[in-house]
Amino acid sequence: MGPRTVEKHVHKDEAWERVRRYLAQKGLRSTGQRDLIIETFLAASGHINAEELTRAVKRRNRGVGAATVYRTLRLLSDCGVAVARTFGDGEKRYEVEDHDGHHDHLICESCGTIVEFEDDEIEALQDAVAKRYGFRLSRHKHELYGLCRKCIS
Amino acid sequence: MGPRTVEKHVHKDEAWERVRRYLAQKGLRSTGQRDLIIETFLAASGHINAEELTRAVKRRNRGVGAATVYRTLRLLSDCGVAVARTFGDGEKRYEVEDHDGHHDHLICESCGTIVEFEDDEIEALQDAVAKRYGFRLSRHKHELYGLCRKCIS
DNA sequence: GAACGCGCTGAGAACGATTCTCAACAGCCA
């Protein structure tokens, strides 16, 4: 848990830095609601959806409206701090964008657990497939659905 | 184009067979609208969305309602003739389910072209990833986004 | 082939997630 925590803090600072830069550049302001929502988002364990985030935020400040959470989530996407992903059939969830790395997902269809994985061989094969069909890739989505260890037993 | 056409016909018959069996088994009926919608869906080139299908159906029979198209699309999913997929961020599209084969997708972000691909090596590596994390897989979604040959030049 | 029971249909209402609208409010700078 030691190095992992440090790593997370680094990401958090990097995220705030990005937000600050973006706000300044666009002439936008920093407000209490904004800060609270961003703070809550960064503290969450990732793969959170708008409703869950709104609940978490309201727990700390009842008055914050859902619209503001949606607006902030869009802001975070625009400045490269958050990425939206659509799991299953239509579950839209947000996670902190990882700027020096890439991962895909294993999703448990029973308990909803989402595990991240990286596989260089698969990544390389994707490029081969793209070349085979004359595509130039910009991104991809690779999701494996099934049952996690817990839900199998 | 020769064998390809034959193959498509076989799939079409198989699909109708599946529909017929399902209707009979569930005590459901065959109607003019139903038949028209299924016919139109099977004739489409795949990866069609509800709105496009509705337009195509209305071109042949103005009176058919959107609700009936949605209902039929659900019926087709239930009987294993169609599968719904969500491309990009939220574009829900349907294609004819391939019962003796599996494929994934290359999607052009500029013109929307969708190309299907199969890669046994990638499939094998997915199983390896699942084993590594203790998952038992049931399905997966693998989509490669980028520009197709046409849109690159 | 008339009658009947029940599934099917179209129109529009309802829905859930997200975005928009707008009047009140609050940063930030002079």
Add this chain to the structure above:
DNA sequence: TGGCTGTTGAGAATCGTTCTCAGCGCGTTC
């Protein structure tokens, strides 16, 4: 402090999809 402008919450609006319901027609029975 005042003023300019970005921000906010509530509720309306939107969009794709599902639901509701009264009337319609498929398929079976006699």
